[in-house]
Amino acid sequence: MPAIAFLECVRCHHQVSAATPQTLCPLCAGSLYVRYDMDALKQTAHRDSPAQYAAASPASLGMWRYKDVLPDVTPVTLGEGWTPMLQSKRYPGLYIKEEGANPTGTFKARGLGLAVTMAKHYGLEHLAVPSAGNAAGALAAYAAAAGIAAHIFMPQDVPLANYLEGIVYGADVTMVDGLISDCARLVGENIKAQKAANTPANQVWFDISTLKEPFRVEGKKTMGYELVEQLGWTYPDAVFYPTGGGVGLIGMWKAFEEMEQLGWVSGKRPKMYALQASGCAPMATAYEQGKDVSTFFENAATFAAGLRVPKPYGDAIILEIVRESGGKALAYPDETLLASLLDWAKHEGIFLSPEGAAATAAYDALIAGGDLKTTDKVVLFNTGAGLKYTDMTADAMHLKRPGTLPKSMPVGGIITPV
Amino acid sequence: MPAIAFLECVRCHHQVSAATPQTLCPLCAGSLYVRYDMDALKQTAHRDSPAQYAAASPASLGMWRYKDVLPDVTPVTLGEGWTPMLQSKRYPGLYIKEEGANPTGTFKARGLGLAVTMAKHYGLEHLAVPSAGNAAGALAAYAAAAGIAAHIFMPQDVPLANYLEGIVYGADVTMVDGLISDCARLVGENIKAQKAANTPANQVWFDISTLKEPFRVEGKKTMGYELVEQLGWTYPDAVFYPTGGGVGLIGMWKAFEEMEQLGWVSGKRPKMYALQASGCAPMATAYEQGKDVSTFFENAATFAAGLRVPKPYGDAIILEIVRESGGKALAYPDETLLASLLDWAKHEGIFLSPEGAAATAAYDALIAGGDLKTTDKVVLFNTGAGLKYTDMTADAMHLKRPGTLPKSMPVGGIITPV
Numbered sequence: 001m002p003a004i005a006f007l008e009c010v011r012c013h014h015q016v017s018a019a020t021p022q023t024l025c026p027l028c029a030g031s032l033y034v035r036y037d038m039d040a041l042k043q044t045a046h047r048d049s050p051a052q053y054a055a056a057s058p059a060s061l062g063m064w065r066y067k068d069v070l071p072d073v074t075p076v077t078l079g080e081g082w083t084p085m086l087q088s089k090r091y092p093g094l095y096i097k098e099e100g101a102n103p104t105g106t107f108k109a110r111g112l113g114l115a116v117t118m119a120k121h122y123g124l125e126h127l128a129v130p131s132a133g134n135a136a137g138a139l140a141a142y143a144a145a146a147g148i149a150a151h152i153f154m155p156q157d158v159p160l161a162n163y164l165e166g167i168v169y170g171a172d173v174t175m176v177d178g179l180i181s182d183c184a185r186l187v188g189e190n191i192k193a194q195k196a197a198n199t200p201a202n203q204v205w206f207d208i209s210t211l212k213e214p215f216r217v218e219g220k221k222t223m224g225y226e227l228v229e230q231l232g233w234t235y236p237d238a239v240f241y242p243t244g245g246g247v248g249l250i251g252m253w254k255a256f257e258e259m260e261q262l263g264w265v266s267g268k269r270p271k272m273y274a275l276q277a278s279g280c281a282p283m284a285t286a287y288e289q290g291k292d293v294s295t296f297f298e299n300a301a302t303f304a305a306g307l308r309v310p311k312p313y314g315d316a317i318i319l320e321i322v323r324e325s326g327g328k329a330l331a332y333p334d335e336t337l338l339a340s341l342l343d344w345a346k347h348e349g350i351f352l353s354p355e356g357a358a359a360t361a362a363y364d365a366l367i368a369g370g371d372l373k374t375t376d377k378v379v380l381f382n383t384g385a386g387l388k389y390t391d392m393t394a395d396a397m398h399l400k401r402p403g404t405l406p407k408s409m410p411v412g413g414i415i416t417p418v
Numbered sequence: 419m420p421a422i423a424f425l426e427c428v429r430c431h432h433q434v435s436a437a438t439p440q441t442l443c444p445l446c447a448g449s450l451y452v453r454y455d456m457d458a459l460k461q462t463a464h465r466d467s468p469a470q471y472a473a474a475s476p477a478s479l480g481m482w483r484y485k486d487v488l489p490d491v492t493p494v495t496l497g498e499g500w501t502p503m504l505q506s507k508r509y510p511g512l513y514i515k516e517e518g519a520n521p522t523g524t525f526k527a528r529g530l531g532l533a534v535t536m537a538k539h540y541g542l543e544h545l546a547v548p549s550a551g552n553a554a555g556a557l558a559a560y561a562a563a564a565g566i567a568a569h570i571f572m573p574q575d576v577p578l579a580n581y582l583e584g585i586v587y588g589a590d591v592t593m594v595d596g597l598i599s600d601c602a603r604l605v606g607e608n609i610k611a612q613k614a615a616n617t618p619a620n621q622v623w624f625d626i627s628t629l630k631e632p633f634r635v636e637g638k639k640t641m642g643y644e645l646v647e648q649l650g651w652t653y654p655d656a657v658f659y660p661t662g663g664g665v666g667l668i669g670m671w672k673a674f675e676e677m678e679q680l681g682w683v684s685g686k687r688p689k690m691y692a693l694q695a696s697g698c699a700p701m702a703t704a705y706e707q708g709k710d711v712s713t714f715f716e717n718a719a720t721f722a723a724g725l726r727v728p729k730p731y732g733d734a735i736i737l738e739i740v741r742e743s744g745g746k747a748l749a750y751p752d753e754t755l756l757a758s759l760l761d762w763a764k765h766e767g768i769f770l771s772p773e774g775a776a777a778t779a780a781y782d783a784l785i786a787g788g789d790l791k792t793t794d795k796v797v798l799f800n801t802g803a804g805l806k807y808t809d810m811t812a813d814a815m816h817l818k819r820p821g822t823l824p825k826s827m828p829v830g831g832i833i834t835p836v
């Protein structure tokens with residue numbers, strides 16, 4: 001496991017030491033990336049090592065099979081990463097990366113697994129996060145595992161699962177009558193007030209918002225390593241990624257760059273598709289309009305709760321990656337997402353999250369329109385378990401809980417045994 | 419992958435061919451086990467093969483890493499198996515086997531993954547199952563993946579997740595005002611009526627109830643292989659297993675026997691603990707009373723929905739294994755289960771299913787009573803994801819959905835941004 005050489009601002013390339021906890025670039029407020037000595041790493045890191053590490057340590061290595069390219073610290077782990085890559089039963093070129101198998105049921109476990117690992121390494125005692133729901137649940141879990149206090153802020157109408165995980169993991173939970181943008185403001189105001197009140201440094205919250213500290217993107221990059229390893233160290237033609245904050249996409253792009261420097265993969269990088277719901281589509285709108293940054297998306301509303309991010313902090317980076325790769329940012333209405341979700345469950349046995357259904361809806365549409373061939377090699381991310389959204393999905397389907405159903409149900413019926 | 423030598427009745431040892439689909443022993447109605455030619459297998463199956471297969475085929479081999487000891491057929495797979503083994507952060511000898519990472523969020527995916535694989539191999543077109551909830555969801559998923567019709571019967575007060583997965587996967591769902599025992603009777607009556615009406619053979623439902631066909635136990639045995647491989651091909655001192663139908667426990671015992679015959683493991687087998695909720699404790703009652711079979715448990719009621727099995731079909735086998743191994747069958751009240759669930763979430767970052775909490779409640783009690791040492795090597799199964807039971811667990815905690823909470827909540831509060 002390599003030492004961190006420095007943290008580098010993604011905007012102005014200013015370098016900062018990783019010896020103490022960092023947030024944003026002190027010069028321009030850009031996001032900081034973790035950088036290693038890649039020449040040294042080329043001598044020590046080999047692409048056959050992950051499989052060897054996993055075979056030698058079969059109990060839950062997960063994403064830490066990539067310890068050669070992650071910070072040299074003691075992991076706080078709940079078994080995150082190394083999720084299944086499922087071949088589609090209908091489309092020969094399509095693979096589903098099933099991130100619902102992660103702890104807390106979403107890909108958020110990767111970023112927060114690493115960010116909490118580093119927080120523990122730095123001795124931080126209070127972590128705070130604004131969230132559309134799943135990052136809050138993941139922070140609550142990893143903070144509990146690390147013995148660190150978690151302060152989580154999320155919209156009051158998140159799926160019940162997100163609220164409940166905050167409570168059961170013992171986090172300090174604040175439900176906000178608003179969106180993640182309102183939550184972010186509240187976290188910032190709290191921290192400002194704590195500092196103004198001369199709160200002891202170890203009691204001031206550390207803002208573990210995505211891209212406002214260096215390690216969530218660093219954890220999420222493991223998705224990029226995994227998809228390439230699971231395809232036999234080759235790139236697919238395209239990656240379809242449901243995009244709320246978009247940090248998974250950003251992390252994968254960082255992984256591709258590193259892997260190329262290490263000689264682990266070569267060839268044309270995949271086209272990166274950022275997929276959204278029409279009810280909250282800042283990236284698709286900016287892409288369509290040819291803009292370099294997004295505009296705050298007013299009145300965001302979609303049952304894909306994780307996509308309710310009206311202005312992603314990494315919008316400029318996402319748009320650059322999408323365009324540079326030859327991909328697209330697209331959005332479809334909730335009805336189309338729901339229809340795709342049901343189609344994939346019935347015909348492939350995969351219960352997507354509503355966010356995952358934004359990606360399949362786009363795939364369905366591009367195949368139907370001839371923009372994509374069924375033989376094109378595509379890795380499509382289901383970013384969360386459909387089971388985490390039972391209430392949202394049942395609501396979207398206008399389904400009622402069994403027991404309150406009328407005697408004549410469309411499917412099956414209540415039977416009272418005699 | 420080995421050919422099946424024959425199917426053997428666990429009671430009278432009668433042998434049946436596996437060339438056609440089988441249910442119970444035609445002589446004594448005992449359960450049938452899959453048997454291979456173990457002498458031949460000793461020559462071809464090696465315990466280093468699973469890791470080699472996994473390294474060579476990184477995309478979701480899952481439980482099929484054990485293809486050397488599974489039937490030689492084309493898998494219907496959704497990425498089941500090879501779940502994390504998490505070391506406890508508090509108890510040095512304790513490992514949590516996290517079965518919530520499986521497709522459909524429970525260990526049921528292993529048994530139904532293999533049973534549906536075999537059903538497809540045999541050309542069956544209609545599968546039916548009575549279920550406490552999770553087997554129904556798993557059958558619905560794998561049947562959808564295989565293109566086979568699923569007819570599922572479950573209590574009307576199962577977790578919402580179980581009902582919803584039946585609907586989204588497109589199964590024929592019947593919600594029953596009763597328990598799994600009522601569901602089983604209804605499945606049997608339907609099949610009897612179909613046969614009486616001279617329904618064409620390919621339209622008659624095949625009863626894929628646990629232990630009433632040979633392959634669910636065969637899929638679940640992979641938990642036994644996995645726990646031994648993940649402990650470096652050694653046995654733990656004890657296995658703690660939440661026991662509804664108890665087939666996971668039965669499958670692991672079969673795995674231990676096979677592994678010993680193959681020379682993959684040796685030494686004293688683990689003490690097998692069957693853990694239940696006091697509200698439905700047929701096994702703990704029979705164990706306590708020194709009986710060889712269980713008595714139907716009247717008025718079964720517990721929030722651990724998967725444990726609501728008033729008389730397991732494999733009761734005699736379970737009691738024999740528990741006693742032979744030196745383990746115990748124990749039950750604790752729902753309040754104790756809930757307290758343990760919350761304790762484990764807060765202190766380990768693991769959100770247990772209510773069934774998993776039956777196992778931790780027992781572990782907590784035996785540690786507190788001095789019957790077990792914290793250094794004893796114990797593998798404890800969390801049989802399902804806590805996230806699959808959000809409604810049941812929130813109800814048990816008397817929690818209300820955010821948005822309907824009073825302004826003064828015990829944890830956090832609703833904030834309206836100004």
